[in-house]
Amino acid sequence: MFCAISVYGSQLPAVRIVNVRAITQGGEFRNASWSPSAAGLLAFIGRDGTYTFDLATRRVVKRSSTIAAPFFAWTNDAKGLVFRIVDERGTMRMEQLSLVDGHVTTLATSTDLPLPRSVSRAPEDVFTYQSDDNIYLVNAGRTVAITQGGGQYFLPRLSPDGTKVLFQDVATGLYVYDIRTGGTTALGIGDDASWAPTSALVVFEVASDDGHNVTASELFVADLTGRRVRLTEAAAHLRPMRPSWSADGAHLAFDAEGSIYVADVIRKEGR
DSSP states (O other): OOOOOOOOOSSSOEEEEEEEEESSOSSOOEEEEEOSSSTTEEEEEETTEEEEEETTTTEEEEEESSOOOSOEEEOTTSSEEEEEEEOTTSOEEEEEEETTTOOEEEEEEESOOOOOOOOOSSOTTEEEEEETTEEEEEETTEEEESOOSSSOEEEEEEOTTSSEEEEEETTTEEEEEETTTOOEEEEESOEEEEEOTTSSEEEEEEEEESSSSEEEEEEEEEETTSOEEEOOOOOTTOOOEEEEEOTTSSEEEEEETTEEEEEEEEEEOOO
16 A cells, blocks of 8 residues: 655645556556656557557557657657667667557667657757766756766756766665756665656665565655655555656656556645
């Protein structure tokens, strides 16, 4: 079962989740992601294709037999998903899946393509990518490395307001780079982080394993100094992973044990 846990402090907003419910049952569903531009629309993948869930109608719809995996980004109009695949020869293809008719279009082919970037309010010439275990930022045509070796950095995510980059190291956890100051802040151990729509908080999982399989996982929210709040207290058989925060800030989605869950978010500023 899930328990809503909140911490009230002088600086960190209190966040809790309520009304946690499964929108799928089994089926190896994972990688839920809210559209940043279409209210209440959630996309996720299953073992046999790509699906969406509409919060208003509460309907799950299979959009295509194509699996938009292992990581996808929404198109600006919320009518498609962009993802990178790698074939057995190491060739990479950037593909776009239409959620209207299920058609897949190849956008680019190369031996070195970054993961697709998510929709942001940043200018079109600001984006971030991973290459050879480091994270790079492109800003106004200038490319800079925001990591300098010494780790295995991956999964960069530009904040919704385009001012920060969230990324992860295999060994040491999560970091936030401030584009305006050039400073980097360590947030601590965590995986699969996602931005809150305000760009002031991140949600992520903290998992443990036995060397082969994940044995436990819980969801946390942290501010940009690393102060964190635990959101879930899961039973041993239910391990929440890969959280996504909706664009209106009102909902979280995540996967656990092959099902997709949606929860309502309640925030109350520190008192």
